[in-house]
Amino acid sequence: MRRPVIKVPVMHMPVKFAVTLVSVAAVLAAATSCSPTPEAAESKSLKIVYQKTDSFTALDAVMQDAKKEFEASNTGVTVDLQPIQANDDDYGTKLALAQRSGDTAPDVFYEDSFKVRSDVDAGYLLKLDGYLEKWDDWAAFNEAAKEAGRADDGGIYAVPLGTDTRAIWYNKTVLQKAGIPVPWQPKSWDEILTAARAMKASNPDVIPFTMYAGKGTGEGTAMQSFYELLYGTDSSLYDVDAKKWVVGSQGFTDSLSFLKTLYDEKLAVSPAEALDANVWKKVFGEWFPQGKLGATVEGSYTPSFWQKGGAYEWAGYEQEMGVAMFPTQRGQDPGGVSMSGGWTLAVGAKSKNPELAFQFLTTALNKKNALAYDINNSQIAVRTDVASEPEYLAANPFVKDVSDLVKVTHYRPATADYPRISTAVQVATESVITGKQSPEDAAAEYDATVRKLVGEDKVLEK
Amino acid sequence: MRIRRFLRLLPVVPSVLLLLVFLLAPVAWSFYASFTDAALSGKAARDPQWVGADNYVRMFSDDSFPLAAWLTVVFVAASAVLGQNVLGLLIALLMTRSRRVVASWVGTAVVAAWVLPEIVAAFAAYAYFNRDGTLNQVLGSMGSEGPDWLYSFPLVAIILANTWRGTAFSMLVYRAALADVPRDVTEAALMDGARGWQRLAFITIPLIRSSIATNLMLITLQTLAVFTLIWVMTAGGPANASTTLPVLAYQEAFKFGDIGYGTAVASVLILLGMIFGAVYVRLLREQKT
Numbered sequence: 001m002r003r004p005v006i007k008v009p010v011m012h013m014p015v016k017f018a019v020t021l022v023s024v025a026a027v028l029a030a031a032t033s034c035s036p037t038p039e040a041a042e043s044k045s046l047k048i049v050y051q052k053t054d055s056f057t058a059l060d061a062v063m064q065d066a067k068k069e070f071e072a073s074n075t076g077v078t079v080d081l082q083p084i085q086a087n088d089d090d091y092g093t094k095l096a097l098a099q100r101s102g103d104t105a106p107d108v109f110y111e112d113s114f115k116v117r118s119d120v121d122a123g124y125l126l127k128l129d130g131y132l133e134k135w136d137d138w139a140a141f142n143e144a145a146k147e148a149g150r151a152d153d154g155g156i157y158a159v160p161l162g163t164d165t166r167a168i169w170y171n172k173t174v175l176q177k178a179g180i181p182v183p184w185q186p187k188s189w190d191e192i193l194t195a196a197r198a199m200k201a202s203n204p205d206v207i208p209f210t211m212y213a214g215k216g217t218g219e220g221t222a223m224q225s226f227y228e229l230l231y232g233t234d235s236s237l238y239d240v241d242a243k244k245w246v247v248g249s250q251g252f253t254d255s256l257s258f259l260k261t262l263y264d265e266k267l268a269v270s271p272a273e274a275l276d277a278n279v280w281k282k283v284f285g286e287w288f289p290q291g292k293l294g295a296t297v298e299g300s301y302t303p304s305f306w307q308k309g310g311a312y313e314w315a316g317y318e319q320e321m322g323v324a325m326f327p328t329q330r331g332q333d334p335g336g337v338s339m340s341g342g343w344t345l346a347v348g349a350k351s352k353n354p355e356l357a358f359q360f361l362t363t364a365l366n367k368k369n370a371l372a373y374d375i376n377n378s379q380i381a382v383r384t385d386v387a388s389e390p391e392y393l394a395a396n397p398f399v400k401d402v403s404d405l406v407k408v409t410h411y412r413p414a415t416a417d418y419p420r421i422s423t424a425v426q427v428a429t430e431s432v433i434t435g436k437q438s439p440e441d442a443a444a445e446y447d448a449t450v451r452k453l454v455g456e457d458k459v460l461e462k
Numbered sequence: 463m464r465i466r467r468f469l470r471l472l473p474v475v476p477s478v479l480l481l482l483v484f485l486l487a488p489v490a491w492s493f494y495a496s497f498t499d500a501a502l503s504g505k506a507a508r509d510p511q512w513v514g515a516d517n518y519v520r521m522f523s524d525d526s527f528p529l530a531a532w533l534t535v536v537f538v539a540a541s542a543v544l545g546q547n548v549l550g551l552l553i554a555l556l557m558t559r560s561r562r563v564v565a566s567w568v569g570t571a572v573v574a575a576w577v578l579p580e581i582v583a584a585f586a587a588y589a590y591f592n593r594d595g596t597l598n599q600v601l602g603s604m605g606s607e608g609p610d611w612l613y614s615f616p617l618v619a620i621i622l623a624n625t626w627r628g629t630a631f632s633m634l635v636y637r638a639a640l641a642d643v644p645r646d647v648t649e650a651a652l653m654d655g656a657r658g659w660q661r662l663a664f665i666t667i668p669l670i671r672s673s674i675a676t677n678l679m680l681i682t683l684q685t686l687a688v689f690t691l692i693w694v695m696t697a698g699g700p701a702n703a704s705t706t707l708p709v710l711a712y713q714e715a716f717k718f719g720d721i722g723y724g725t726a727v728a729s730v731l732i733l734l735g736m737i738f739g740a741v742y743v744r745l746l747r748e749q750k751t
Binding site for chain 2: 321420423427430
């Protein structure tokens, strides 16, 4: 290829020099104009970061109300709401990236309880003990729920918004057509398989009993699927007393085998569907309302999708749907299992107005706002004064059932290593349902990954 | 004299400064971070420690890295070197012989994919290969049921998508190069009785050799860095079956929060690009002498 010859009119040196100077000056001007102008002394602004999606607007509503309330009682303060539109995983990443610099770090933010310890270690969260002492409402919080915000040093760094449990949600019509009497309460894993096979036999087009698996559904795979199984065996993920991670347990392999059975016998969705990060939207938006899905394990917040104003409004859900406790492997004590998580609000360690930021947090979490949030997002209340409100108890027909699961629930080991362990769990489930590895091999690889992640001295062979 | 030379260099100072700040600095930081345990959360986020070559050692003991490196090689070879390059040359050759109307229609159709922003092209490709997508609907109307392409053949799907998107570039380069092939040489060969393929192999290709090298260099480097297309179509899945190095670097750094390891993967990618670049530049130089 011949090079094109471009003729450029020759400039005289002084002109050229001047042009250079101008362009350098322009670059410098552009660079400096990016830096923020200093604010006037009186006007303060608070940056609030939280999650908002097309199916999760309950928190946005609370924040809008809290902003109005707060700005009315604190003149000169601007509350700058910055919702992040992303799924849980991407929200966590964006938040962590913003917290790396004081210029972008939020004053108050929405934080997943399982990340609290890890993020305290990272120096992102402000210790709140001193502020909480002076906040009368703190006494109204459930003692167990307060633990969600506690870090390894014993201090409280975050205040819970609500908590949740996990249960089996089933479509009564689908079960009845397969001859399964409702209300349904399976007593062991085998009873789940028996029921699922009956549903498959009565109607091959229906998805009988699906559970999440793979990295696509992220933490949902861990909380709504794998841990329900694992914590119902005689094993667990983490030995709380020894503070060590459990490896080589039969329960781990058994749990993977159960998932393999569900997927191999096509009792669950196809592996391709399972790996789609948006599969849960189909669960709530299409399959349950259209009677194409028998049952799945989901959170106590499930009604929030279907109730009025939810993302997938479904008038008939109160009659059509039923809820059951997830059974232990062979029905051993305590007979059922559930997992709890929940989200919190925290104050940024890099906040320039920590006092004001904490005040905003208390506004967002006052009784009125907490009640609205718990009802709209079907959360299990963590404020005792909200939990006893008749309006809360009557929010949907399942409040009592899912709240009772608190008795059999487990919490994730929220240590700093947890998020990576959770990923290793998700990888193991993905390898098994796609047929890449047998349950034994996937469990062995999980063990190897855990040893590598936390070190030999923090694992326990069981 | 000296002052003159200095003044002559002055106009490039702003661009060099910008390059240093926005290109070299991140690259240098990436190399630095790859020797630390920097993370998005946990103690290492507050105070990253120097861990030496740990990240690189881990890379070679980890199954996912060799797999990602292999997938990257296959992806680049199949979609850039074979797909875009050969298809681009072929279309350019056919266009020189076809009628003007046909040539301009074909040109527009090919360039359309190039004009689309990457994210739009990626969604289009996703909609095409999806289980209920265009391809399977067309297959369905002909009575055969297509597989779930993105799940069963993820690498094939992204290779086809990248070929579709990038062929225009090669086509344009070769159109320009072919226009420069002197008529008299090909006509002389024709008189001597050379067949079509002989003229192509012995006259045309040697004459556009340097265009081929330039084109190969540009599309190889471009394809090495493809991220959006893969992320939208398969997100590297299922189970790492389409995780190329850029996807692996992103996953490690931002999904798993391990910035140290992610930047190590990215550094390897940069090195790989530099090696490719150096080889091609060398080839170009040899041809000139």
